[in-house]
Structures are given as structure tokens and as C-alpha cells.
């Protein structure tokens with residue numbers, strides 16, 4: 709696990725956007741298409757603001773979230789909404805977005821349908837992850853029911869998570885899928901998350917789910 713430190717979040721956003729654009733461009737030199745899964749939450753949006761203008765063959769890129777809150781696509785809490793507003797614009801508007809949320813259905817009812825949409829795009833070419841101070845990533849939260857199965861080597865592509873700490877159910881890519889990405893980026897801001905990442909190294913994945921996806925990971929940190 710390599711850690712790149714940046715003087716500020718703007719410099720991090722520019723450099724990580726350039727690295728991800730480079731990862732995608734390189735993958736597209738040797739493959740017909742590329743796939744990228746990106747975190748929701750508040751961290752990635754400034755990176756998207758730079759990445760969306762990258763001059764690559766976005767029409768050959770399949771884009772998805774690493775996880776989705778089970779809310780309508782127009783909800784303030786929707787990762788799909790944030791991705792559509794901040795990444796699926798400018799040149800990147802040509803990318804094909806693969807939404808996880810299906811209206812008026814429970815997450816458990818759509819797993820097979822959404823997994824069949826994702827499966828052809830695996831392994832992911834690129835993953836951009838965030839992390840909570842509780843060492844969760846995507847929607848793999850410590851102590852949540854179903855976490856052990858979502859961390860298992862033979863885990864399905866997707867897992868439904870219902871964390872007590874969150875206001876809605878979530879659907880998440882499993883650790884197996886996230887960890888198998890060809891290029892892996894984790895972005896964290898601030899000392900608290902930096903300390904949490906250090907703690908995670910000495911904890912089992914059940915207590916620190918981020919631990920399950922750190923192999924070959926490039927961590928990008930800014931104050």
C-alpha cells in the first residue's frame with residue numbers, strides 16, 4: 709500500500725483525476741472497454757470535477773458506484789445523483805452509467821438483475837474508494853449483518869447492507885469485486901481518517917472492512 713500526501717485537497721483532486729484518466733486511457737489501449745467504480749459520499753466530487761473533462765474515449769467506459777443508498781435517484785442522498793451531477797458531465801457524459809437502484813423494489817429483489825448488468829464489466833479496470841472513520845468502505849460497515857459473507861473470497865458481486873448507523877438500506881459491491889480492481893485508489897482527508905487507516909492495518913476485516921481491499925492500493929491523503 710503506497711501513500712501519496714498532498715499539500716491540499718485541490719492538488720489531490722487534480723492529481724488523482726489525472727491518474728484515473730491515465731489508468732482508463734491505458735486500459736483502453738488494450739481492451740474494447742474499461743470499467744470504473746467510484747465512491748459516493750463527500751470526498752470524490754472535487755475529483756469528478758476534474759476527471760469529467762479528461763480527453764479519453766468515455767463512450768467505451770462503463771461507470772458505476774461502489775455502493776448505493778436505497779433512495780430515489782433524485783434524492784439528495786443518492787450516489788447516482790451525485791455522479792450524474794458531477795461526473796457524467798462534460799466529456800465524461802459519454803460514459804455508460806450502470807445504476808444499482810431500481811425504483812419501487814427492495815434491494816434484495818433486484819440483486820440478480822443488477823449483478824447480471826455488472827458481471828460483464830468485471831474485473832473493474834479502476835476503483836476509487838473512500839473510507840469512513842469507522843474504517844468502512846463502500847457500504848461494508850463494521851459489525852453489520854451480512855458483512856462476513858460480503859468479505860468472503862467467494863462473495864457474490866453485490867451485498868445488501870442495513871447498517872444501524874445509516875438511514876436507509878444500501879447495496880454494495882463486495883470486497884472480492886473491489887479488491888480485484890486492476891487500478892485501485894483510496895482517497896481520505898484529515899488526520900482522523902489517516903489514523904483510522906493506520907489502526908485498520910492491525911485489525912481483522914470484520915472490524916475494519918477497508919482492510920479487505922488494501923492490496924496494491926494507492927492511498928491519497930490531504931489534510
Ligand SMILES: O=C(O)[C@H](O)[C@@H](O)[C@H](O)[C@H](O)COP(=O)(O)O
Pocket residue numbers: 747748749750751752774775776777787837838839840844845846847
Ligand atoms: O456511499 C457512500 O457514502 C460511500 O461509498 C462511502 O463508502 C464513503 O466513501 C465513506 O462513507 C466516506 O464518506 P465521505 O467521503 O463523505 O467522508
